[in-house]
Amino acid sequence: MANFTSNLKKTLYIFTFFLLVFGTTSAWAKTITVCSTCAVKTIKEGVAQASDGDTVLVKKGIYKEVNIIIDKSIILLGENLPTIDGEDRGEIIKIVSDNVTVDGFKIINVGTSYTADYAAVRVIKKDGYLIQNLELEKLFFGIYLEKSNNGKVLNNKIKGDAVNEYNSGNGIQLWYCKGVEVRGNNVQKVRDGIYLEFSDNIIIRQNISRNNLRYGLHFMFSNHNVYDYNIFENNGAGVAVMFSKFVDMNHNVFKKNWGTAAFGLLLKEINDAKINDNVFQENTVGINIEGSNRIEYSNNDFISNGWAIKVRGACYTNAFKNNNFLYNSFDISYNGGLNDNVFNSNYWSNYAGYDLDKNGIGDVPYRPVKLFSYIVNRTPETIILLRSLFIDIIDFSEKVSPVFTPDDLLDENPKMKTINHDRS
Amino acid sequence: MLKILKYSFYDLMRSRWSYVYFLFYLLLGVVLLFLNNDLSKAVITLMNVIIILVPLIGTIFGVMYYYNSREFTELLLAQPVKRSSIFLGQYFGVATSLSMSLVIGLGVPFIFYGIFNSSAIWDFSLLLVTGAFLTFIFTALAFVIALSNENRIKGFGYAILLWLFMAVIYDGIFLMSLLYFEDYPLDKFSLLATMLNPVDLSRVLILLKLDISALLGYTGAVFQKFFGTNFGLLLSSAMLIVWVLVPTFFIWRIAKRKDF
Numbered sequence: 193m194a195n196f197t198s199n200l201k202k203t204l205y206i207f208t209f210f211l212l213v214f215g216t217t218s219a220w221a222k223t224i225t226v227c228s229t230c231a232v233k234t235i236k237e238g239v240a241q242a243s244d245g246d247t248v249l250v251k252k253g254i255y256k257e258v259n260i261i262i263d264k265s266i267i268l269l270g271e272n273l274p275t276i277d278g279e280d281r282g283e284i285i286k287i288v289s290d291n292v293t294v295d296g297f298k299i300i301n302v303g304t305s306y307t308a309d310y311a312a313v314r315v316i317k318k319d320g321y322l323i324q325n326l327e328l329e330k331l332f333f334g335i336y337l338e339k340s341n342n343g344k345v346l347n348n349k350i351k352g353d354a355v356n357e358y359n360s361g362n363g364i365q366l367w368y369c370k371g372v373e374v375r376g377n378n379v380q381k382v383r384d385g386i387y388l389e390f391s392d393n394i395i396i397r398q399n400i401s402r403n404n405l406r407y408g409l410h411f412m413f414s415n416h417n418v419y420d421y422n423i424f425e426n427n428g429a430g431v432a433v434m435f436s437k438f439v440d441m442n443h444n445v446f447k448k449n450w451g452t453a454a455f456g457l458l459l460k461e462i463n464d465a466k467i468n469d470n471v472f473q474e475n476t477v478g479i480n481i482e483g484s485n486r487i488e489y490s491n492n493d494f495i496s497n498g499w500a501i502k503v504r505g506a507c508y509t510n511a512f513k514n515n516n517f518l519y520n521s522f523d524i525s526y527n528g529g530l531n532d533n534v535f536n537s538n539y540w541s542n543y544a545g546y547d548l549d550k551n552g553i554g555d556v557p558y559r560p561v562k563l564f565s566y567i568v569n570r571t572p573e574t575i576i577l578l579r580s581l582f583i584d585i586i587d588f589s590e591k592v593s594p595v596f597t598p599d600d601l602l603d604e605n606p607k608m609k610t611i612n613h614d615r616s
Numbered sequence: 617m618l619k620i621l622k623y624s625f626y627d628l629m630r631s632r633w634s635y636v637y638f639l640f641y642l643l644l645g646v647v648l649l650f651l652n653n654d655l656s657k658a659v660i661t662l663m664n665v666i667i668i669l670v671p672l673i674g675t676i677f678g679v680m681y682y683y684n685s686r687e688f689t690e691l692l693l694a695q696p697v698k699r700s701s702i703f704l705g706q707y708f709g710v711a712t713s714l715s716m717s718l719v720i721g722l723g724v725p726f727i728f729y730g731i732f733n734s735s736a737i738w739d740f741s742l743l744l745v746t747g748a749f750l751t752f753i754f755t756a757l758a759f760v761i762a763l764s765n766e767n768r769i770k771g772f773g774y775a776i777l778l779w780l781f782m783a784v785i786y787d788g789i790f791l792m793s794l795l796y797f798e799d800y801p802l803d804k805f806s807l808l809a810t811m812l813n814p815v816d817l818s819r820v821l822i823l824l825k826l827d828i829s830a831l832l833g834y835t836g837a838v839f840q841k842f843f844g845t846n847f848g849l850l851l852s853s854a855m856l857i858v859w860v861l862v863p864t865f866f867i868w869r870i871a872k873r874k875d876f
Contacts, residue, residue, distance in 0.1 A: 303738055358704065414726075424735070450828075450841070451832060452834065474829055476829050476830065476832055477833065496656070498827065518658045541657060555674070567791070567795070570792055570795070571802070572833075573798075573802040573803055573806045573831040574794050574806075575834050576806045576810055576816075576831075577787055577794075579660075579663065579664070579827070580787045581664075581667075581668055581787065582788045583786035583791075
């Protein structure tokens with residue numbers, strides 16, 4: 193099936209390619225070919241000769257150029273992945289016109305600077321761009337969109353070599369952008385894989401972001417966004433979503449974010465979000481929630497995390513429904529004795545109740561917060577006593593008569609069997 | 617010594633208790649795997665069984681065996697055999713047969729379940745190795761207690777108390793002291809306190825495999841080094857060996873001086 197889709201995709205690409213090349217040439221625009229043996233030898237020259245609607249076709253080869261400024265609505269097309277080598281001298285492609293397409297290049301050696309954010313491709317205040325099939329290596333910033341709306345960033349491969357946070361940049365950065373689609377990109381080893389600030393109505397779909405220094409995805413002040421079907425793996429601190437409203441996070445995978453301050457997903461000041469059908473696996477903390485209200489968590493899987501969910505302060509009217517909590521060291525950790533969140537119809541692998549009427553729902557409510565998680569919050573070194581018999585005894589006595597944990601924090605209808613989520 | 621070891625071993629192999637012990641583990645393994653059908657959950661339950669039950673059985677069985685075979689021991693003492701070989705032979709006989717019951721009893725159902733094709737094979741072998749170590753440690757401690765107490769009731773009492781202390785009370789005191797001194801840096805202390813109790817030590821060794829993501833959540837260089845690298849695994853294993861050697865040395869010393 194996957195093979196078929198990829199074949200289909202390939203055919204589509206080739207089709208679009210031909211359509212673009214022949215469609216434009218035959219109808220009204222011309223194609224300017226750039227190669228080492230052609231009349232036009234550099235990309236800059238090619239862009240200079242082109243006018244709106246033209247295609248600049250770059251053949252395979254290595255082009256040592258920086259500061260290629262695209263100020264016309266053209267298609268800059270690479271054939272067989274030509275390489276643009278910036279030789280660490282600064283920014284490489286700068287788009288300052290509407291409706292520009294950049295397709296099929298390998299861009300390497302973007303200059304690193306402590307005063308300017310050099311990017312492999314930058315779009316400044318222009319709309320309708322399409323940036324696709326690029327391979328970026330040895331970069332500072334990858335694709336940098338500023339105040340540019342309604343564009344697409346598709347199927348790019350970004351592979352950085354970031355070591356320190358202070359002298360590395362982000363893979364894909366959006367700053368004051370609206371209506372952008374970021375899809376099918378693969379970002380590795382940069383500071384933040386995908387970074388959004390003040391950007392609304394963005395779709396982030398089917399991206400893979402792994403081994404990044406800080407966050408796989410970083411979101412600030414960005415409302416009405418959707419991110420789904422992404423994979424975030426082994427990032428320094430996972431995914432951070434902050435100060436945003438109406439965000440939909442569905443069908444993502446958050447995996448193996450380990451470390452002292454690592455989270456699968458960090459929510460800070462998030463309101464009215466939907467977090468459904470995600471998988472959180474082997475993270476130190478699955479979701480860390482702080483000051484977030486009216487969020488719906490359903491059909492998620494929390495598997496083998498240190499803490500599945502860590503609720504800090506000021507979280508109200510959140511609903512956790514139909515989730516699977518499997519073999520987490522702690523299911524929920526809570527601060528304080530007040531609870532305004534609802535847990536209902538989840539499956540908890542630690543549940544030890546019975547189901548006499550055989551309706552698939554446990555007859556005794558489940559208390560997901562253990563006394564021990566309070567103790568660990570207070571004195572973190574006590575984590576070394578995890579799963580000790582003494583701890584089990586005090587947890588049991590707390591379960592029987594809650595003193596420290598909120599006594600209304602319970603799942604009234606715990607499921608007896610793992611909930612099957614359709615993840616096709 | 618080997619002859620006595622062999623004798624003790626065969627004697628125990630023929631005894632009812634070994635079979636009961638073996639069957640218990642067999643049954644436990646079968647129930648956990650085939651009624652539960654979930655390997656991760658089974659390994660967690662198994663861990664609880666191993667760190668609680670194995671020391672208990674090791675202690676009780678060790679004390680029991682020593683007191684029951686006392687007459688035979690006295691007979692042996694009249695022969696020209698070295699004392700240390702008599703007692704060490706008996707000790708190794710008991711400990712080996714107990715470990716074998718454990719390893720085979722739990723191993724068989726897991727092999728039938730297909731552990732070799734599963735990624736949990738390392739967790740599982742670690743569990744069995746730790747279980748075997750705990751058997752050796754607690755049987756040795758039981759022999760030390762039995763050798764130092766002529767009175768059977770007293771011996772049993774001390775043995776049970778030892779188990780209760782190691783399995784429950786120690787952790788209680790440990791937790792209380794951590795909470796009481798919470799203003800101080802405690803990571804070195806808590807690792808040291810763990811090393812001093814074989815039950816905690818084996819628990820941490822298993823945690824390194826099972827709950828590593830939670831353990832890495834704590835900020836502290838010492839913990840990071842211990843849990844984040846192989847250092848923790850090596851140090852814990854080395855400490856377990858020390859825990860076998862020290863009581864064995866005591867058996868040897870007490871046996872040499874004891875008056876019969």
